[in-house]
Structures are given as structure tokens and as C-alpha cells.
Amino acid sequence: MPQIIDAEVQVELSDDGDPLAFVWDRFEHTIIGQPQAVFTRTRWWENEGTPTRIDTELWRVDAARGAEDQHRYDLRHDADGTWVLSVDWG
């Protein structure tokens, strides 16, 4: 069952810039395989002001907490640099 989480998390990046792991609810979740990024655009002209970027950056990752079964997660990387765990796809 997909669950909306919407919680800020700490993300550890590799030297190449890929997310390696994230800490959610005190537990480290290790990312498995090559994570995939998706950038979706905003209709910026409908909002106030001119944006510095038009994209929302989302990383879809497979991750596991310790030896537990892996889940699929969406990690959102916001313009201010914060990472938000948005969805746990189960």
C-alpha cells in the first residue's frame, strides 16, 4: 500500500552525486542499485514571481532498513537543498 510520508530526511550522497542512503525515523535506509531521477516542470507563470528553476526533482529509489524487505520510495530534492521523503510505495 502506498503511503504518503512527507517527512524531511537526511540523504547521504556518493561522490558521483547519487543518493546512497537516507535516515528516516532514526533508521538508516540503504539504497539498492542505480537510483533514477525524474524532473517534472511547473507552470511557473501561474505563480508569483519568476522562478530560479522550473523543475521539481524527484528520485525513485529502492531501499531497505537493515535486513528488512526493500521498499520503493520517492525522495524529493527541493530547491533549498532539503530532501523530503514523499512516498513509500511499499
Place this chain on the structure above:
Amino acid sequence: MSFPHLHVASAYSTHFGATLPEALAEQAAADGASFLAVTDRDGLYGAVKHVRACVAAGIRPGLGADLEVHDDDTLTPLGRVVVLAHGDTAGRGYAALCRAVSSAHETTVRVPGHTPSIPRGRLAQLAGLSSLTVLLGPASDVGLAVERRDTATARAGLADWLRLLPPGALALEVVCHLTEPGTPGSVAPATRMLALAEYAQLPAVLTNAVRYGTPGEAVTADLADAARHLTPLAQLDQIQLNGQAWLKPAAAMRQVARMVVDAGTHNDGALARLLRDTIELAERCALDPVGDIGLGRPRMPEASVIGITGDPLTELWARARHGIDERYIDAGRGALTAAHDRLAHEMATVRSLGFASYFLTVAKVADLVRGMGIRIQARGSGVGSVLNYALHTSSVEPIGNGLLWERFLSPERQTLPDITSMSSRPDGTTSTARCSRRSAATGSR
């Protein structure tokens, strides 16, 4: 390890690119790149600025054009491709690229109403002698078939290209803008393009089909799209799906490469091969600003174009002497001698700069205009020349009027001079024609 961008539209791609060549070159150099290509749409509009900017930034320039292609016989559109000139060919690659752009624009004359587009047969001809590489990317007929998962059509289309183009002239272009799955620019069509290259045993190169330098300029590209289609943003169908067509640094391009390779089933070493083939093509396309393009060296119009078969300087001398004798026939002995002395002084500069055929060409243009029954008069610094007066390029007698030759041309001046002429139209209005650096340079190719 640096990454060479091979497909980049500068702001000189009107209503498409957003960033000036100087900014792109500086940004690439700051990221540690040693090469940058500019491949403007339908032309070489940013080419000279790009080459100069690369020289200033200490990186090697590549030049290409993003061109529409069609079938010679049926006029069937074959999408858009990137045509890249090969370097260290003593200008052969650059000349072939210039001719490809000319051919694309000739189509607009031959088929009125047609957009600039090169016949594939002509492109194949120009790509001979290893002058050019043609990149088939997502906007080509092959890429469009890959995008809609039509493997049979993609393979058949590629087979046509391979049959028509000289060996080694083709590469497949993998572009991934990390758009949402199921849309153009996502990883799936990119990884299928890579698989097609493996199937056909062709090199695949990674590009970012760049339209702007930084992510922040994606907004400008949105506005360019709206302007190009004369459509408000909110109603635009062909709006970019995200803002990822920027000049990404090497690390971000390698990240894209990893995602593309990971999304499909590929041969061992596919990631390394994709990056290596990209670097190898960039090395082939690195142009020597002097040896390949003749940067800083004025190119005279070929005198043969205006019907002169002998030495242009000899011809210019003969015409100028005759012109002085004719112009100063009633001026008295002293004035005639002074005019010949002044001519000798001016001709010494023309000779040392090698500009003889330039003066002959401008005089020819003035003759042609007069021959059409249109009055023509030079204006500006060009009227300070007794040579222009003798050639009937100008009707103003310079010596008696105290006009200076040096204001027009001097041995220190390395660029072509401007001779501006005004002509009156039969309806009495005037137009201004400028036989300038630019028109002389285009006339020479």
C-alpha cells in the same frame, strides 16, 4: 574526467537557444571541459563568436548545425539531425558544414514555403572524405521510431541511412532529460537508442541537446518556445517537458549516462563505451581556429566570380589608372599628377593587405546597380579614397575636398573595410547597401 558537449544551441538559434556563446564557453571551461561544440539550428549564426570564445577560454571549439533532412525524391521529412564538422582537415570539414547549411536554405527557394531542410543525398555527398559526422538523435526519423517503440521502423530507417551515407559518417545520439517515464526525454527511449547502436554496431554518443547554460535559464527557453510558436505559454503544446536541457557539468552527465545504461539490457562495458565514444567524436570534431576556419584571416571574394581571370592586383591597377585619367581629364596637369600619386599611396596599402579583389567586387556591385538604371552613391569613410573614385564606386572627388584615405583604410587595420552605398529606387525612395566584412565573407564561400 571532463565531458565534451556535442549538441548545443546558443542564443543565436533564434527563439530556441537562450545563452550567448561567450557564457557557454566560459561555463564549459570552468567545469574543466577541454572541448565545446555549438550546433545552432539551421545555421552557423553563433559560430564565429563561439570559436573566439573558445580561444579566449582556452578550450577547443567544435562546430555543427542542427538541420532538418528530407528524402531527395519524395521530399518525405526525415526529422532533424546534428551535422558536425571534423577538425584538422585543413578546413574541409568546416567547408562541408557551410555547404550543408547552404543546401538546407536552398530548399526554401526550390520548394517555396518549405522550411530549411537538406536533401539526404546532398548530406551524404558532403559527408564524404570523412568531412562530417551525422548524429541521429531523438528528433531524427530513427529516434522518433525508437521513441514510439517501433523497432522495425527504427531499424529499417537506420539501414537506409547506413546504405546512403559513407562508412563512418553516422553515430547515434543518446539524449535523456530525465523526464517522467512514458514521455519523450525519459530514460526508456534513451536506453532503447543505446540498444539500437549496439544492434547496428554503431558508435553511440551522449549529448544533452543543450538549449541553455544554467537551469535558471529554462524560463527563457519557455519564453522562446512561446515566441517561436506565437502562442501563450499556457496554450503551448510543444513546451519543454522539464528544464534539464542545460549545459550540465561532467559529473551530472555521467550520472545521466549511468541511469540510461542501468535502465536497459546492454553489452558489458556499455557505460564506459558510451562515454569513450563521446570523447572520441569530440576529438575528431575539435577544430583548429586558424587551420580549419581561418580565424583572423580576411577572405577575399574569389575574383573569378566577377569574371576576372588574371591577377586581381594587376587588374585593379589597370582599372584604377584608367579611371584616374578619365576622372581628372579636365583637372589640369598638377591635379592629375597628385591623383596618381595618391592612387599609388592607396594601392600600396591595398596591396599589403591583399584587398584587391574586395575593391573589384564592390566596384562590380556598383556597376550592376548602375546598369539597372539606379543611381548609386558611396557614403561614409569610403569616399575618402581616390581608388573608389577612380572605380566609380564613389562619385566624390576626395583630394580637392580634403578627404582622408587613412580614415578608411590603413596598414594597421586587419579587418575588411566597410564601403556603404546608397542607391535610389525607381520610385524615388533610397536604400542603403553595405559591402561589408560580412557580405564579403559570405560571398567568398
